[in-house]
Amino acid sequence: xxxxxxxxxxxxxxxxxxxxxxxxxxxxxxxxxxxxxxxxxxxxxxxxxxxxxxxxxxxxxxxxxxxxxxxxxxxxxxxxxxxxxxxxxxxxxxxxxxxxxxxxxxxxxxxxxxxxxxxxxxxxxxxxxxxxxxxxxxxxxxxxxxxxxxxxxxxxxxxxxxxxxxxxxxxxxxxxxxxxxxxxxxxxxxxxxxxxxxxxxxxxxxxxxxxxxxxxxxxxxxxxxxxxxxxxxxxxxxxxxxxxxxxxxxxxxxxxxxxxxxxxxxxxxxxxxxxxxxxxxxxxxxxxxxxxxxxxxxxx
Numbered sequence: 001x002x003x004x005x006x007x008x009x010x011x012x013x014x015x016x017x018x019x020x021x022x023x024x025x026x027x028x029x030x031x032x033x034x035x036x037x038x039x040x041x042x043x044x045x046x047x048x049x050x051x052x053x054x055x056x057x058x059x060x061x062x063x064x065x066x067x068x069x070x071x072x073x074x075x076x077x078x079x080x081x082x083x084x085x086x087x088x089x090x091x092x093x094x095x096x097x098x099x100x101x102x103x104x105x106x107x108x109x110x111x112x113x114x115x116x117x118x119x120x121x122x123x124x125x126x127x128x129x130x131x132x133x134x135x136x137x138x139x140x141x142x143x144x145x146x147x148x149x150x151x152x153x154x155x156x157x158x159x160x161x162x163x164x165x166x167x168x169x170x171x172x173x174x175x176x177x178x179x180x181x182x183x184x185x186x187x188x189x190x191x192x193x194x195x196x197x198x199x200x201x202x203x204x205x206x207x208x209x210x211x212x213x214x215x216x217x218x219x220x221x222x223x224x225x226x227x228x229x230x231x232x233x234x235x236x237x238x239x240x241x242x243x244x245x246x247x248x249x250x251x252x253x254x255x256x257x258x259x260x261x262x263x264x265x266x267x268x269x270x271x272x273x274x275x276x277x278x279x280x281x282x283x284x285x286x287x288x289x290x291x292x293x294x295x296x297x298x299x300x
Contacts (some may be wrong), residue, residue, distance in 0.1 A: 022058075022078070022097070022105075022106060022136070022138055023138060023139055023140060023141045024141065024143060025076065025077055025078045025099075025140070026059060026069075026070070026076045026077060026140045026142075027058075027059050027060070027061055027066075027067070027070050027076055027077030027078075028050075028053045028058045028059065028060040028061070028077065028078060028080055028097070029060075029061060029062075029063050029066070029070075029077045029078065029079045029080065030046055030049050030050040030053070030060055030061070030062055030063065030080050031046060031062075031063045031079070031080070031081075032046050032062055032063060032064060033046070034046065034081070034082040034084075035081065035082075036082050036083070036084035037084075043118050043119045043122045043123075044119060044123075045082060045122055045126065046062070048122075048123060048126055048127075049080055049082065049095065049126060049130075050062065052126070052127065052130045053080070053130075053133075056130070056133045056134075056136070056138070057137075057138050057139075058138055059140075060080075061077075063079070074100045075099065075100035077100075078097040078098060078099055078105060078106070079097070079098045079099075080095060080096075080097060081095070081096040081097070081098055082094075082095060082126075083095070083096055085110065089114065090112055090113065090114045091112070091113045091114075091115070091118075091121040091122055091124075091125045092110055092111070092112050092125060093110070093111045093122065093125040093126050093128075093129050094107055094108055094109070094110050094111070094129055095107070095108040095126070095129050095130065095132075096108075108129040108130065108131075108132035108133070109128075109129060109131065109132045109264060109265065109266065109271050110129065110255070110264060110266075111124070111125035111126055111127065111128030111129035111130075111131075112125055112128065112266070113125040113128070128266070128271075131271055132271070134286055134289070135286050135289040135290075135291075221290075221291050221292075221293065222287075222290055222291070222292045222293070223292075223293045223294075223295075224292060224293070224294040224295065225295055230245070230297060231245070231246065231297045231298075231299055232244065232245060232251055232252065232296060232297060232298050232299070233245075233246075233248070233298075233299050234254070234298055234299065234300040237253070239255050239256060240253070240254040240255045240256045240263055241253075241254040241263075241300070242254070243298060252274075252283075253265075254274060257273075259275075261275060261276040262274070262275045262276075263275070265285075270285045270286075270287065271285060271286070272284045272285025272286070272292075273285075274296065280295055281295070281296040281297075281298045282294070282295060282296070283295075283296050
């Protein structure tokens with residue numbers, strides 16, 4: 001079974017580029033002419049990439065048709081860039097997503113096609129690269145804004161607002177002392193879900209514990225152990241290794257990535273990555289939208 005390994009992540013690592021959470025971005029910006037080509041929408045690559053992103057639940061827009069909020073804040077979107085690594089006999093593509101600082105925040109697996117006709121070959125390779133978004137369950141989540149100081153027309157007004165707030169707190173404390181009422185500490189900063197600070201600067205533990213216990217468990221992970229007798233032997237190639245069994249039969253092709261002991265990938269039915277963890281080789285891929293980690297016995 002032939003496999004090419006693809007580094008998608010980074011995932012949190014997933015990507016050794018720990019891939020940035022795409023839920024932070026509202027739009028995917030698709031150029032009408034990718035830098036890899038001379039002509040606009042050459043081989044219909046731009047229309048295909050926009051169509052595939054839309055089909056996977058993203059809001060994809062062309063670079064000359066930006067919505068008003070994206071024009072005002074370019075950082076709401078990431079720019080899709082088509083990396084063309086084609087050779088004489090095969091078409092090879094990777095889709096990179098770059099933020100408003102031109103930093104790559106996500107890279108797909110490498111899609112490969114050996115079809116001779118350009119349009120068909122790029123279509124097959126791009127569709128294969130886009131499989132990296134399968135099972136991602138994208139949903140845009142606006143970033144929370146940090147508390148900002150009150151801004152008014154006159155500089156002294158800010159000072160007056162702060163003094164007024166402090167006076168109210170002092171009056172409330174004095175009134176409570178006069179009637180000898182036992183009360184809870186006065187909140188002197190805005191209450192939030194994660195941090196509530198009282199006069200003694202003590203965090204509210206009950207809310208912190210609640211936040212920690214509400215973190216969802218990751219239940220879609222399946223771990224497979226290898227057969228002790230199933231050994232794969234690594235044979236060096238130009239771009240990495242091919243793994244063969246005792247038949248010998250080629251079972252897997254490993255392509256080097258920019259990270260040590262991390263290889264990129266594909267098979268007839270699976271796409272994922274192979275990496276070393278605690279001395280073991282792990283083949284990680286999605287199967288029916290479930291993340292699978294399969295331990296491999298590899299002898300280099």
